[in-house]
Amino acid sequence: MWLAFAVVPCYVFALWKRPLLYLGLLLQLTYLFIRGAALERLPLVGPHDTLTFMSAAIVALSMPFYNAQKRQAPLLSCVALLAAVFTIFALVSTQHNAPLPPVLKTIWFELHVVLAFLSYALFGIAAVLGFLSLKDKDPYFELLQYKAILVGYCLFSLSMIFGGVWAYLAWGTYWLWTPKELWTSLLWLFYSLYLHARLRPWWAGRPSAILGIAGFGVVLFTYLGVSLLMKSSHTF
């Protein structure tokens, strides 16, 4: 657990020293690996594991976006701050160490969850890029935001499909009307809306950037809000 705590100062001080961001990521991935080995499964059940995974994914997936531009410091600072916040929330959340129920022991579950959180991370990076495009009035950030959302949308769609396959095998139906599924549909619709709107010239630039930022709000409610505030069989 000390590994997980050590990640926070790495991410915070990465605002001034970039190599600390990579050290934090290494520590976080090592923690996830050790936790997975101890549990003998993917550590992706419950808020502690998923927040830790998402934090690491945000840092890891943001790297291609640093390399795509000259002024890396603003993006690095925002990503480090976002990752630090998620890591802190992970540290105050309960760990789920109970054996996995038999229904979760399947590759479909693992793919479904991994892809979902990778896509959430990309949507988070997109929100950061949207914020930077508004702050610096730099259209290149908005273009990078679009790319992040496009890849995130692909992964999220695949996650939903794998989830449907798993649900059919586990429970006899590919779709259930629960708050989680409904909010997942809302999230998917929101980004479908973003991708279609951005094809129109009057939506490119500032309006798209704002949409991309708002999308992350939908992500956070789908991921955390539904699980914490609503009754659903599909938590985290």
Place this chain on the structure above:
Amino acid sequence: MLLCTLFLLLLAGAFIMPVRGEFQKIHETPMLIWLKAQPLEITWWLWGALIVLALLTANTLFCSVESIIKKRNVTHWLLLISPQIIHIGFLFFLLAHLFSSLGGYRYYAGAREGTQLDIDNTTALQVQNIQISLTPDGYITDWAVDVAFVAGGKVLQQDRLLPNKPSIFGGAGIYAKDFRVYPEKAVLLEISREPGARWALIGGILFMAGTITLLVLKIKMEG
């Protein structure tokens, strides 16, 4: 505009659903049958969504045909058809939901080892053996249920239900939903039919084929 309207309708539903108990029973019957039996004050958003989806279906079809006709002289034909394959996949999803909401069923029955449950007038489901693995704390770590489909005294099919591996017989799926260990082993079985499942899978494959193709093409064009 249609996507935005659909989003807003479902957003309204996302706040109505958790607070109205009627939605607890939405899965017990095909959705359209359930929908007709419920008061409009709680289902208006779902009816609205169905209307918008019908309009979206028509819009998608017309726009796809128009797009292909307008851009038929492009050199990169994959760039032309991959968005349309994505849209076709989406339409298959809608078709799947339509089939599921019109038909399908779900029944539950509890059974001990040796119990025989009638599936229809001629066929019965025999629960032959229930195996449950427990940790010392009482968590179920694994299970298996041996079943046989019997008609006229003859065994038509034998199968083993496992986690994420149902038994399929006559188009219906048999699932083990829950278990009791004491005082004697018992299983809660679900017998269900989901008519839209095949179409949802086809839609998923088409959607992802189109999406990945478009993504790869865009990356290639950039690089």
